[in-house]
Amino acid sequence: MKSQLLVPAVYDFLENMEFEGFDQFYEYAIKRDVPVVSKAVGNIISFFVSLFRPTNILELGCGIGTAAKYMLTKSKANYTGVDNNLERIEVAKRFLKDFNKLKFIHSRVETFLCGTDEKYDFVFVDSIKKDYEKIWYLLKPVLTKRSMVIFDDFFLYGYIFQEEAEIPYKYREGVRLIKRFINNIKNDPTAEIVFLPIENGIMVVHYEG
Structure with a gap:
Protein backbone atom coordinates (compact mmCIF):
# COMPACT_ATOMS: atom_id res chain seq x y z
CA MET A 1 0.00 0.00 0.00
CA LYS A 2 1.26 3.47 -0.89
CA SER A 3 2.45 5.55 2.06
CA GLN A 4 -0.27 7.51 3.83
CA LEU A 5 2.28 9.62 5.71
CA LEU A 6 4.44 11.23 3.03
CA VAL A 7 3.35 13.98 0.66
CA PRO A 8 3.26 12.66 -2.93
CA ALA A 9 6.36 14.57 -4.09
CA VAL A 10 8.48 13.16 -1.25
CA TYR A 11 7.13 9.65 -1.79
CA ASP A 12 7.87 9.78 -5.51
CA PHE A 13 11.39 11.12 -4.89
CA LEU A 14 12.25 8.32 -2.48
CA GLU A 15 10.71 5.58 -4.59
CA ASN A 16 12.44 6.75 -7.76
CA MET A 17 15.92 6.53 -6.27
CA GLU A 18 18.06 4.01 -8.12
CA PHE A 19 19.63 1.12 -6.21
CA GLU A 20 21.65 -1.30 -8.30
CA GLY A 21 20.71 -4.96 -8.22
CA PHE A 22 17.11 -4.67 -7.02
CA ASP A 23 15.15 -4.77 -10.28
CA GLN A 24 14.38 -8.48 -10.06
CA PHE A 25 12.88 -8.07 -6.56
CA TYR A 26 10.52 -5.24 -7.47
CA GLU A 27 9.59 -6.70 -10.85
CA TYR A 28 8.73 -10.02 -9.20
CA ALA A 29 6.72 -8.24 -6.49
CA ILE A 30 4.66 -6.33 -9.05
CA LYS A 31 4.08 -9.36 -11.26
CA ARG A 32 3.13 -11.69 -8.40
CA ASP A 33 1.54 -9.06 -6.13
CA VAL A 34 3.71 -9.90 -3.14
CA PRO A 35 4.72 -7.41 -0.43
CA VAL A 36 8.29 -6.09 -0.42
CA VAL A 37 10.11 -3.46 1.59
CA SER A 38 10.00 -0.04 -0.07
CA LYS A 39 13.12 1.59 -1.47
CA ALA A 40 12.93 4.31 1.19
CA VAL A 41 12.83 1.84 4.08
CA GLY A 42 15.42 -0.38 2.39
CA ASN A 43 17.79 2.57 2.18
CA ILE A 44 17.28 3.34 5.87
CA ILE A 45 17.93 -0.21 7.09
CA SER A 46 20.98 -0.40 4.83
CA PHE A 47 22.24 2.79 6.47
CA PHE A 48 21.67 1.44 9.99
CA VAL A 49 23.46 -1.81 9.16
CA SER A 50 26.42 0.13 7.78
CA LEU A 51 26.50 2.31 10.89
CA PHE A 52 25.84 -0.40 13.49
CA ARG A 53 28.00 -3.16 11.94
CA PRO A 54 26.14 -6.18 13.34
CA THR A 55 27.52 -9.69 13.35
CA ASN A 56 24.27 -11.68 13.44
CA ILE A 57 21.22 -10.37 11.57
CA LEU A 58 17.69 -11.76 11.97
CA GLU A 59 14.76 -10.90 9.73
CA LEU A 60 11.25 -11.87 10.79
CA GLY A 61 9.03 -11.96 7.72
CA CYS A 62 11.80 -12.12 5.13
CA GLY A 63 9.53 -12.67 2.12
CA ILE A 64 11.44 -12.82 -1.17
CA GLY A 65 14.59 -11.35 0.37
CA THR A 66 14.39 -7.69 -0.63
CA ALA A 67 15.24 -6.28 2.80
CA ALA A 68 17.95 -8.93 3.16
CA LYS A 69 19.58 -7.63 -0.02
CA TYR A 70 19.61 -4.08 1.38
CA MET A 71 21.16 -5.25 4.63
CA LEU A 72 23.70 -7.71 3.24
CA THR A 73 24.99 -5.32 0.60
CA LYS A 74 26.51 -3.30 3.47
CA SER A 75 27.47 -6.17 5.76
CA LYS A 76 29.33 -9.46 6.01
CA ALA A 77 27.21 -10.54 8.98
CA ASN A 78 25.53 -13.90 9.39
CA TYR A 79 21.90 -13.68 8.28
CA THR A 80 18.82 -15.68 9.28
CA GLY A 81 15.52 -15.09 7.49
CA VAL A 82 12.25 -16.48 8.85
CA ASP A 83 8.99 -16.70 6.91
CA ASN A 84 5.89 -18.87 6.97
CA ASN A 85 5.62 -18.83 3.16
CA LEU A 86 7.88 -21.52 1.69
CA GLU A 87 7.46 -20.33 -1.90
CA ARG A 88 8.78 -16.88 -1.02
CA ILE A 89 11.74 -18.38 0.84
CA GLU A 90 12.69 -20.34 -2.28
CA VAL A 91 12.58 -17.13 -4.31
CA ALA A 92 14.75 -15.38 -1.71
CA LYS A 93 17.33 -18.18 -1.90
CA ARG A 94 17.46 -17.80 -5.67
CA PHE A 95 17.72 -14.02 -5.64
CA LEU A 96 20.41 -14.02 -2.92
CA LYS A 97 22.49 -16.92 -4.24
CA ASP A 98 25.62 -14.74 -4.48
CA PHE A 99 25.68 -14.04 -0.73
CA ASN A 100 27.32 -16.26 1.88
CA LYS A 101 26.41 -17.07 5.48
CA LEU A 102 22.66 -17.14 4.82
CA LYS A 103 20.11 -19.32 6.57
CA PHE A 104 16.38 -19.42 5.79
CA ILE A 105 13.84 -21.01 8.09
CA HIS A 106 10.28 -21.91 7.12
CA SER A 107 8.36 -21.24 10.32
CA ARG A 108 5.89 -19.03 12.08
CA VAL A 109 7.71 -16.18 13.78
CA GLU A 110 6.49 -17.08 17.26
CA THR A 111 7.45 -20.75 16.85
CA PHE A 112 10.94 -19.82 15.70
CA LEU A 113 11.55 -17.37 18.55
CA CYS A 114 10.42 -19.88 21.16
CA GLY A 115 12.77 -22.54 19.78
CA THR A 116 15.99 -20.78 18.80
CA ASP A 117 19.09 -20.64 21.00
CA GLU A 118 20.89 -18.12 18.76
CA LYS A 119 21.58 -14.52 19.76
CA TYR A 120 21.14 -11.59 17.38
CA ASP A 121 22.35 -8.00 17.42
CA PHE A 122 20.28 -6.61 14.53
CA VAL A 123 16.67 -7.53 13.77
CA PHE A 124 14.28 -6.32 11.09
CA VAL A 125 10.62 -7.16 11.75
CA ASP A 126 8.07 -7.04 8.94
CA SER A 127 5.49 -9.53 10.13
CA ILE A 128 1.82 -9.35 11.17
CA LYS A 129 1.47 -5.88 12.68
CA LYS A 130 -1.02 -6.75 15.41
CA ASP A 131 1.49 -9.31 16.71
CA TYR A 132 4.35 -6.82 17.10
CA GLU A 133 4.08 -6.54 20.88
CA LYS A 134 3.99 -10.31 21.32
CA ILE A 135 6.96 -10.61 18.97
CA TRP A 136 8.88 -8.02 20.99
CA TYR A 137 8.54 -9.97 24.23
CA LEU A 138 9.51 -13.24 22.53
CA LEU A 139 12.41 -11.49 20.82
CA LYS A 140 14.04 -9.98 23.90
CA PRO A 141 15.59 -13.25 25.18
CA VAL A 142 17.42 -13.79 21.86
CA LEU A 143 18.86 -10.26 21.64
CA THR A 144 22.40 -9.40 22.60
CA LYS A 145 23.06 -6.37 24.77
CA ARG A 146 23.12 -3.13 22.79
CA SER A 147 21.27 -4.62 19.84
CA MET A 148 19.00 -2.87 17.36
CA VAL A 149 15.47 -3.82 16.28
CA ILE A 150 13.49 -2.14 13.50
CA PHE A 151 9.73 -2.64 13.13
CA ASP A 152 8.36 -1.81 9.67
CA ASP A 153 4.93 -0.36 8.78
CA PHE A 154 4.52 0.57 12.42
CA PHE A 155 1.92 3.30 11.90
CA LEU A 156 -0.46 0.96 10.05
CA TYR A 157 -0.85 3.22 7.02
CA GLY A 158 -1.46 6.18 9.32
CA TYR A 159 -4.52 4.64 10.96
CA ILE A 160 -3.06 4.91 14.46
CA PHE A 161 -3.47 8.69 14.19
CA GLN A 162 -7.18 8.52 13.33
CA GLU A 163 -10.31 8.27 15.42
CA GLU A 164 -11.64 4.73 15.70
CA ALA A 165 -14.78 5.55 13.72
CA GLU A 166 -12.59 6.58 10.76
CA ILE A 167 -10.55 3.36 10.75
CA PRO A 168 -11.64 0.45 8.52
CA TYR A 169 -13.01 -2.29 10.73
CA LYS A 170 -10.36 -4.88 9.76
CA TYR A 171 -7.59 -2.60 11.07
CA ARG A 172 -9.16 -1.58 14.38
CA GLU A 173 -7.78 -4.43 16.48
CA GLY A 174 -4.32 -3.90 14.99
CA VAL A 175 -4.46 -0.18 15.79
CA ARG A 176 -5.51 -0.88 19.37
CA LEU A 177 -2.68 -3.39 19.86
CA ILE A 178 -0.06 -1.13 18.26
CA LYS A 179 -1.11 1.75 20.53
CA ARG A 180 -0.85 -0.53 23.56
CA PHE A 181 2.60 -1.64 22.41
CA ILE A 182 3.73 1.98 22.10
CA ASN A 183 2.58 2.78 25.63
CA ASN A 184 4.29 -0.29 27.06
CA ILE A 185 7.62 -0.04 25.24
CA LYS A 186 7.94 3.65 26.15
CA ASN A 187 8.11 2.49 29.77
CA ASP A 188 10.50 -0.41 29.11
CA PRO A 189 13.79 0.45 30.89
CA THR A 190 15.74 -1.88 28.57
CA ALA A 191 14.73 -0.06 25.39
CA GLU A 192 15.32 3.31 23.78
CA ILE A 193 12.98 4.04 20.88
CA VAL A 194 12.62 6.49 18.03
CA PHE A 195 9.85 6.72 15.44
CA LEU A 196 10.68 7.68 11.86
CA PRO A 197 7.85 8.83 9.53
CA ILE A 198 9.23 6.98 6.51
CA GLU A 199 6.71 5.25 4.24
CA HIS A 206 18.02 0.24 20.80
CA TYR A 207 17.91 -2.66 23.25
CA GLU A 208 20.22 -2.22 26.23
CA GLY A 209 19.61 -5.66 27.70
Missing part, protein backbone atom coordinates in the same frame (compact mmCIF):
# COMPACT_ATOMS: atom_id res chain seq x y z
CA ASN A 200 4.16 3.85 6.71
CA GLY A 201 6.36 4.50 9.71
CA ILE A 202 9.16 2.55 11.35
CA MET A 203 10.06 2.15 15.01
CA VAL A 204 13.75 1.79 15.80
CA VAL A 205 14.61 0.19 19.14
Whole structure:
Protein backbone atom coordinates (compact mmCIF):
# COMPACT_ATOMS: atom_id res chain seq x y z
CA MET A 1 0.00 0.00 0.00
CA LYS A 2 1.26 3.47 -0.89
CA SER A 3 2.45 5.55 2.06
CA GLN A 4 -0.27 7.51 3.83
CA LEU A 5 2.28 9.62 5.71
CA LEU A 6 4.44 11.23 3.03
CA VAL A 7 3.35 13.98 0.66
CA PRO A 8 3.26 12.66 -2.93
CA ALA A 9 6.36 14.57 -4.09
CA VAL A 10 8.48 13.16 -1.25
CA TYR A 11 7.13 9.65 -1.79
CA ASP A 12 7.87 9.78 -5.51
CA PHE A 13 11.39 11.12 -4.89
CA LEU A 14 12.25 8.32 -2.48
CA GLU A 15 10.71 5.58 -4.59
CA ASN A 16 12.44 6.75 -7.76
CA MET A 17 15.92 6.53 -6.27
CA GLU A 18 18.06 4.01 -8.12
CA PHE A 19 19.63 1.12 -6.21
CA GLU A 20 21.65 -1.30 -8.30
CA GLY A 21 20.71 -4.96 -8.22
CA PHE A 22 17.11 -4.67 -7.02
CA ASP A 23 15.15 -4.77 -10.28
CA GLN A 24 14.38 -8.48 -10.06
CA PHE A 25 12.88 -8.07 -6.56
CA TYR A 26 10.52 -5.24 -7.47
CA GLU A 27 9.59 -6.70 -10.85
CA TYR A 28 8.73 -10.02 -9.20
CA ALA A 29 6.72 -8.24 -6.49
CA ILE A 30 4.66 -6.33 -9.05
CA LYS A 31 4.08 -9.36 -11.26
CA ARG A 32 3.13 -11.69 -8.40
CA ASP A 33 1.54 -9.06 -6.13
CA VAL A 34 3.71 -9.90 -3.14
CA PRO A 35 4.72 -7.41 -0.43
CA VAL A 36 8.29 -6.09 -0.42
CA VAL A 37 10.11 -3.46 1.59
CA SER A 38 10.00 -0.04 -0.07
CA LYS A 39 13.12 1.59 -1.47
CA ALA A 40 12.93 4.31 1.19
CA VAL A 41 12.83 1.84 4.08
CA GLY A 42 15.42 -0.38 2.39
CA ASN A 43 17.79 2.57 2.18
CA ILE A 44 17.28 3.34 5.87
CA ILE A 45 17.93 -0.21 7.09
CA SER A 46 20.98 -0.40 4.83
CA PHE A 47 22.24 2.79 6.47
CA PHE A 48 21.67 1.44 9.99
CA VAL A 49 23.46 -1.81 9.16
CA SER A 50 26.42 0.13 7.78
CA LEU A 51 26.50 2.31 10.89
CA PHE A 52 25.84 -0.40 13.49
CA ARG A 53 28.00 -3.16 11.94
CA PRO A 54 26.14 -6.18 13.34
CA THR A 55 27.52 -9.69 13.35
CA ASN A 56 24.27 -11.68 13.44
CA ILE A 57 21.22 -10.37 11.57
CA LEU A 58 17.69 -11.76 11.97
CA GLU A 59 14.76 -10.90 9.73
CA LEU A 60 11.25 -11.87 10.79
CA GLY A 61 9.03 -11.96 7.72
CA CYS A 62 11.80 -12.12 5.13
CA GLY A 63 9.53 -12.67 2.12
CA ILE A 64 11.44 -12.82 -1.17
CA GLY A 65 14.59 -11.35 0.37
CA THR A 66 14.39 -7.69 -0.63
CA ALA A 67 15.24 -6.28 2.80
CA ALA A 68 17.95 -8.93 3.16
CA LYS A 69 19.58 -7.63 -0.02
CA TYR A 70 19.61 -4.08 1.38
CA MET A 71 21.16 -5.25 4.63
CA LEU A 72 23.70 -7.71 3.24
CA THR A 73 24.99 -5.32 0.60
CA LYS A 74 26.51 -3.30 3.47
CA SER A 75 27.47 -6.17 5.76
CA LYS A 76 29.33 -9.46 6.01
CA ALA A 77 27.21 -10.54 8.98
CA ASN A 78 25.53 -13.90 9.39
CA TYR A 79 21.90 -13.68 8.28
CA THR A 80 18.82 -15.68 9.28
CA GLY A 81 15.52 -15.09 7.49
CA VAL A 82 12.25 -16.48 8.85
CA ASP A 83 8.99 -16.70 6.91
CA ASN A 84 5.89 -18.87 6.97
CA ASN A 85 5.62 -18.83 3.16
CA LEU A 86 7.88 -21.52 1.69
CA GLU A 87 7.46 -20.33 -1.90
CA ARG A 88 8.78 -16.88 -1.02
CA ILE A 89 11.74 -18.38 0.84
CA GLU A 90 12.69 -20.34 -2.28
CA VAL A 91 12.58 -17.13 -4.31
CA ALA A 92 14.75 -15.38 -1.71
CA LYS A 93 17.33 -18.18 -1.90
CA ARG A 94 17.46 -17.80 -5.67
CA PHE A 95 17.72 -14.02 -5.64
CA LEU A 96 20.41 -14.02 -2.92
CA LYS A 97 22.49 -16.92 -4.24
CA ASP A 98 25.62 -14.74 -4.48
CA PHE A 99 25.68 -14.04 -0.73
CA ASN A 100 27.32 -16.26 1.88
CA LYS A 101 26.41 -17.07 5.48
CA LEU A 102 22.66 -17.14 4.82
CA LYS A 103 20.11 -19.32 6.57
CA PHE A 104 16.38 -19.42 5.79
CA ILE A 105 13.84 -21.01 8.09
CA HIS A 106 10.28 -21.91 7.12
CA SER A 107 8.36 -21.24 10.32
CA ARG A 108 5.89 -19.03 12.08
CA VAL A 109 7.71 -16.18 13.78
CA GLU A 110 6.49 -17.08 17.26
CA THR A 111 7.45 -20.75 16.85
CA PHE A 112 10.94 -19.82 15.70
CA LEU A 113 11.55 -17.37 18.55
CA CYS A 114 10.42 -19.88 21.16
CA GLY A 115 12.77 -22.54 19.78
CA THR A 116 15.99 -20.78 18.80
CA ASP A 117 19.09 -20.64 21.00
CA GLU A 118 20.89 -18.12 18.76
CA LYS A 119 21.58 -14.52 19.76
CA TYR A 120 21.14 -11.59 17.38
CA ASP A 121 22.35 -8.00 17.42
CA PHE A 122 20.28 -6.61 14.53
CA VAL A 123 16.67 -7.53 13.77
CA PHE A 124 14.28 -6.32 11.09
CA VAL A 125 10.62 -7.16 11.75
CA ASP A 126 8.07 -7.04 8.94
CA SER A 127 5.49 -9.53 10.13
CA ILE A 128 1.82 -9.35 11.17
CA LYS A 129 1.47 -5.88 12.68
CA LYS A 130 -1.02 -6.75 15.41
CA ASP A 131 1.49 -9.31 16.71
CA TYR A 132 4.35 -6.82 17.10
CA GLU A 133 4.08 -6.54 20.88
CA LYS A 134 3.99 -10.31 21.32
CA ILE A 135 6.96 -10.61 18.97
CA TRP A 136 8.88 -8.02 20.99
CA TYR A 137 8.54 -9.97 24.23
CA LEU A 138 9.51 -13.24 22.53
CA LEU A 139 12.41 -11.49 20.82
CA LYS A 140 14.04 -9.98 23.90
CA PRO A 141 15.59 -13.25 25.18
CA VAL A 142 17.42 -13.79 21.86
CA LEU A 143 18.86 -10.26 21.64
CA THR A 144 22.40 -9.40 22.60
CA LYS A 145 23.06 -6.37 24.77
CA ARG A 146 23.12 -3.13 22.79
CA SER A 147 21.27 -4.62 19.84
CA MET A 148 19.00 -2.87 17.36
CA VAL A 149 15.47 -3.82 16.28
CA ILE A 150 13.49 -2.14 13.50
CA PHE A 151 9.73 -2.64 13.13
CA ASP A 152 8.36 -1.81 9.67
CA ASP A 153 4.93 -0.36 8.78
CA PHE A 154 4.52 0.57 12.42
CA PHE A 155 1.92 3.30 11.90
CA LEU A 156 -0.46 0.96 10.05
CA TYR A 157 -0.85 3.22 7.02
CA GLY A 158 -1.46 6.18 9.32
CA TYR A 159 -4.52 4.64 10.96
CA ILE A 160 -3.06 4.91 14.46
CA PHE A 161 -3.47 8.69 14.19
CA GLN A 162 -7.18 8.52 13.33
CA GLU A 163 -10.31 8.27 15.42
CA GLU A 164 -11.64 4.73 15.70
CA ALA A 165 -14.78 5.55 13.72
CA GLU A 166 -12.59 6.58 10.76
CA ILE A 167 -10.55 3.36 10.75
CA PRO A 168 -11.64 0.45 8.52
CA TYR A 169 -13.01 -2.29 10.73
CA LYS A 170 -10.36 -4.88 9.76
CA TYR A 171 -7.59 -2.60 11.07
CA ARG A 172 -9.16 -1.58 14.38
CA GLU A 173 -7.78 -4.43 16.48
CA GLY A 174 -4.32 -3.90 14.99
CA VAL A 175 -4.46 -0.18 15.79
CA ARG A 176 -5.51 -0.88 19.37
CA LEU A 177 -2.68 -3.39 19.86
CA ILE A 178 -0.06 -1.13 18.26
CA LYS A 179 -1.11 1.75 20.53
CA ARG A 180 -0.85 -0.53 23.56
CA PHE A 181 2.60 -1.64 22.41
CA ILE A 182 3.73 1.98 22.10
CA ASN A 183 2.58 2.78 25.63
CA ASN A 184 4.29 -0.29 27.06
CA ILE A 185 7.62 -0.04 25.24
CA LYS A 186 7.94 3.65 26.15
CA ASN A 187 8.11 2.49 29.77
CA ASP A 188 10.50 -0.41 29.11
CA PRO A 189 13.79 0.45 30.89
CA THR A 190 15.74 -1.88 28.57
CA ALA A 191 14.73 -0.06 25.39
CA GLU A 192 15.32 3.31 23.78
CA ILE A 193 12.98 4.04 20.88
CA VAL A 194 12.62 6.49 18.03
CA PHE A 195 9.85 6.72 15.44
CA LEU A 196 10.68 7.68 11.86
CA PRO A 197 7.85 8.83 9.53
CA ILE A 198 9.23 6.98 6.51
CA GLU A 199 6.71 5.25 4.24
CA ASN A 200 4.16 3.85 6.71
CA GLY A 201 6.36 4.50 9.71
CA ILE A 202 9.16 2.55 11.35
CA MET A 203 10.06 2.15 15.01
CA VAL A 204 13.75 1.79 15.80
CA VAL A 205 14.61 0.19 19.14
CA HIS A 206 18.02 0.24 20.80
CA TYR A 207 17.91 -2.66 23.25
CA GLU A 208 20.22 -2.22 26.23
CA GLY A 209 19.61 -5.66 27.70
